[in-house]
Amino acid sequence: MANRLTPDEVKAAYEKISNWGRWGKEDQRGALNFITPEKRAAAARLAKSGEIVSLALPLSTKTTPENPQPVQHMMLHVGPHAVAALDYFGIAPHGMAFTHLDALCHVFRDGKMYNGFSNREVGRFGAKKCAIDVTRDGIVSRGVLLDIPKVRKSDWLEPGEAIFPEDLDAAEKLPGGRVEEGDVLLIRTGRHARRIAKGGWDPRREGLPGLDASCLTWLHERRVAVLGCDGVSDLIPNGYPNELSMPIHVGTLVMMGIHLIDNADLEALSAACAKHDRYEFLFAMAPLILEQGTASPVNPLAVL
Amino acid sequence: MANRLTPDEVKAAYEKISNWGRWGKEDQRGALNFITPEKRAAAARLAKSGEIVSLALPLSTKTTPENPQPVQHMMLHVGPHAVAALDYFGIAPHGMAFTHLDALCHVFRDGKMYNGFSNREVGRFGAKKCAIDVTRDGIVSRGVLLDIPKVRKSDWLEPGEAIFPEDLDAAEKLPGGRVEEGDVLLIRTGRHARRIAKGGWDPRREGLPGLDASCLTWLHERRVAVLGCDGVSDLIPNGYPNELSMPIHVGTLVMMGIHLIDNADLEALSAACAKHDRYEFLFAMAPLILEQGTASPVNPLAVL
Amino acid sequence: MANRLTPDEVKAAYEKISNWGRWGKEDQRGALNFITPEKRAAAARLAKSGEIVSLALPLSTKTTPENPQPVQHMMLHVGPHAVAALDYFGIAPHGMAFTHLDALCHVFRDGKMYNGFSNREVGRFGAKKCAIDVTRDGIVSRGVLLDIPKVRKSDWLEPGEAIFPEDLDAAEKLPGGRVEEGDVLLIRTGRHARRIAKGGWDPRREGLPGLDASCLTWLHERRVAVLGCDGVSDLIPNGYPNELSMPIHVGTLVMMGIHLIDNADLEALSAACAKHDRYEFLFAMAPLILEQGTASPVNPLAVL
């Protein structure tokens, strides 16, 4: 929790990394613009072995400290002589036990979302700007895993343990780990390894490891398209005053227009990357087309 | 509606195409077993241009004749001084306006689902066998589009208009269109072209084009892994008695263990295939991990 | 679990107590017809002291063995500068932890509901006959509490413990306890006293006290309008074969057209009746107008 940047330095970083206007005043896709068809075609060539790994937690219907608002699953009626089975799901995708993609309208700074759109674009029927359906054509690109516990030679990072730019630099040195423009960057903290070993906890109260705010400029220089984490990318708690409670969320979603994958499960990917000794892969994710939505539950895939 | 097979011939076809036991008595994945890592790696090499196309309709919140139970979208509270936006979705994914993947537990024949599991495995909390989460590692394979209106030189097929094996044979002759073991086979009827031109309709009452039951043996011979359609693959109405109301659903889901994508949107894919003059592509789909679920809403992707 | 009636005798009782046709072939209100304006006016005169008691459990959002599908409560968005708070509730009212009123369409016998309407009147959009909205004008009448633990001089009845007609006769002898035509009859088993003392349990697995099937003719003779219980009126388990698993539900809802209040909380009412030494009172209940619904959550009131 020794923040490397003062609150004023965080605010200065926000201005420095801003991508507002970079792709035009009306742009709602932000850093997804870094992903070109050529990037996708090159990414596909990384699927050498064809081994596939899911990066998602199940959308659990069980109440736990991590999951106070679980998915509600109702089996539906199909008539008196059932020859089929149907169901209904109630999902609040932002839950901290659900792997989801945050839309750029999810977070505001001084009343504004990415590219300066007002938070008044978000009303009781949803968001008219930067909703999750800007990703309707899917996100297929090169994926890179930065496996922080691996380079720290630990099983996992503890809640409240910060990741600094030099950690990212170190993890990049693993084979294929160099982050490039348009990549989907996945940061492993080992959260789920810890959960399996020690039981679950409430991340809101007990914290999560995550990125120090000093990583923002690093992410900006690398021109990352999407950022994902097995936590929520942000460090909890981070010691900043309330208005800076989520500097990574604000810096990525609002300032750079980088969509965030929260609560991914990166354990199987870590094992697969170690097995193949390769930390780059074909990444494919297809958010649901939830018009005006602020997030989608997702099941991101890596093909090595 | 001139069915090529009598009811008894349909039943005989069911027995002939059965994959029950083919991958062991406990298998719940069915024809997904046709997709090998090698198949996936080869499929990735089809993503030559990097052009990407979504095959999904939006998950609409609007009530229409096609969508009597639309998605319910609620924006959630985030405190008195909102710096974020959250939401909740209520989704009954089997709706005929939603692009979804049917699980093998969705349909029964004589009280049994794929591989002979009893429909008593489906209770009020969901399905204990063959639920949608058997696809948790995603479905990435070669995709092939059979563009039936194109080979029939029409804009679309009419509701109730049947597709026969010779139509599939004809569409296969388009470049790259030959169906192979482990493919995701997509059948275009032009439903959404018709909807855009003429307005929507209630498919339950007014019908859909689809496959004649005689196509079942064709699908079996080709060893298709997944079948998708812009309708529901089945012809509506089909003139069979009630017990045979959905022979394609029963023949694929129950007998062959082939998962079905219902209500895909294949218009953009049709245009892209025509542009590239190539009807094969990298197909990627990541159903949500809905344990015990009978379906997942999906956003399938094609990369050409 | 020593059933007093053989299965054949239960079936004979069904025929004997049938009210099918009693109020006309098209009637959907059943025994509610016993409640006349005069009955209501007389009932109102029982509200002598003005003391009021709720007979409902909270609609709990917590998962427990009794409540595997709790109410889902979502707080809704009200804009960036909140001056209000709104919410959303997802409720499956038939849950065994929820006080609810069963509609006459809730249960079938041989494919038929009350008055001989087919269960085919119930489709995926709800019930076209005997839905809960037949109670839209509310149920106000004389209420009577039969406090079985009190007359048995116990704190509560145990799961699986049966109530027989002679228990009802004994409880009727308490002041004001005589059951009359058009009454709302409430049977206390002490379920919630037991829960508070010993913790909750899953009634589906571990049982509930309830009425022996021999009480059906008693209920018929008394011309009860509505039956309520702190359990589900039926004895669980009851030792009958599957087809007779719920003889009180079938006998009341299907044969007599008596609406059932399940899972009431009768502890406070028991105390109030003891205090006033009077087991009759003004009863008022206002089911929600859920058209085509099979139940409504309710908060029944007693005014003594």
Next chain:
Amino acid sequence: MANRLTPDEVKAAYEKISNWGRWGKEDQRGALNFITPEKRAAAARLAKSGEIVSLALPLSTKTTPENPQPVQHMMLHVGPHAVAALDYFGIAPHGMAFTHLDALCHVFRDGKMYNGFSNREVGRFGAKKCAIDVTRDGIVSRGVLLDIPKVRKSDWLEPGEAIFPEDLDAAEKLPGGRVEEGDVLLIRTGRHARRIAKGGWDPRREGLPGLDASCLTWLHERRVAVLGCDGVSDLIPNGYPNELSMPIHVGTLVMMGIHLIDNADLEALSAACAKHDRYEFLFAMAPLILEQGTASPVNPLAVL
């Protein structure tokens, strides 16, 4: 829309009518404290004829301009050989097509709800103060209908048409219409008569008749326990600046602690009062026990 009070006068009225502290610093029930057991017993004596009338609209599942977020009704699975029917309801009770009771936590003024509780008591899991479950024992009292169109000799009031204290005075002169301490006061504007005659409209855009802010002191002097209306009591639009957009809501819920029934259906009650030539009756309402909720759907009853 000629407001009788200036914005400053409205604010002065707020202070004058305040009941904060009147029933103690911890009180969460507000004007419900006016209803005593004696009041209830006296109210019951008004149920002379026993005629009963519902004051609720159906909880409609249909999308209309008034009902953009209708109730979601799903029929539930009950096994392969259905002998029962179950369902699920998704309800956002504050909808302007739903008859509901606003909790005192529903609206804030300067960050505070009734009795000075902070709006920070309302979080993403609900309200910890002044939630709807303070009404768990039901609301039974004398009801009075003030039938404004009747005294204005019109069929209905038009959207935007204001009701002033002298209108209330005039309507009180109808038989039994004098408002007394602890009453449930119902104000009819004829909204549903207009809807039936002319079709529905969106009240948010096109307005509703309602009370001028000058009625607040009138309500305070009369010591009303609960206020209900076939609109939302407030006049829409009212010409005040945004911060005063709902002076009746703020004055009743926040300042006086008066619960509000919004969107009642008072047409049948108007007819019944005219028939009996009596505008007082037994009123009974039993909100669901939705702990931490900001409202409950209700079906209020009048017995004349």
